[in-house]
Amino acid sequence: MKYLKSLITLFFSVCIAVSLNAQVSLSAGMGMVNGFSTDKSFFGLHGGIELPRNNDVTFYGRFGHYFSRPDDVQNTGTVILQDLTNTTLPYQLQVHSSSTFNYTTVEGGTRYYIGNDYDNGFSAYGGTNFMLLFNKVKLEYEKEDITGTYEWADDYALSSTDEDRGVIIGLALGIQGGLKYTIPAVGTAYFDVSGQYSIVAAANNSIAQQEMHNGQFSPLFFVFTVGFRKDLY
Secondary structure, three states: HHHHHHHHHHHHHHHHHHHHOOOOEEEEEEEEEOOOOOOEEEEEEEEEEEOOOOOEEEEEEEEEEEEEEEOOOOOEEEEEEEOOOOOOOOEEEEEEEEEEEEEEEEEEEEEEEEEOOOOOEEEEEEEEEEEEEEEEEEEEEEEOOOOOOOOOOOOEOOOOOOEEEEEEEEEEEEEEEEEEEEEEEOOEEEEEEEEEEEEEEOOOHHHHHHHHHHHOOOOOEEEEEEEEEEOOO
């Protein structure tokens, strides 16, 4: 996924460049994505940057990765014998598989602080955002065929026309709200929640397309994060 690696590199390069030239805050923490239509939760980590426009308004960017979870639905695939001179083994076998699915997110937006300032005391905040989504789909095959007779990995392979992984790329818009508490000269603890809706989503192959319609993909989802922010001057 060269495009994703390039995007991540660009994101953190901008963060570093900006931090050298202006007041900036860096943050990191844990998070969870929950799909509305699938009721599945994905846990992960995030890191971000926040730039104050004034004491009450900031711009922020955040990168997150939420780890893979297997689907509950079991599928069946076909593997083909590689050594056709081996007449002791069947030409093909049926193997059970299940898909795994994760979230990688790149988001940005504006926050408005209510109560104390962005870098002072207890405050609530909220605003709008956008989010780029990268959902990686991968098929995980069982080691034995469906009868439990053969371990197929050494002698069989998927057909050259079959694919075992794919990617869904999307753009979501949403709103965010949260709470934070700043301890002077120490940092800021925060918790926020955002609701996101995918206005555009595209699958790169049939594996990802199937996950969009029958799997763990949900156009409406929620992101919960908790973390610590350090203000740099």
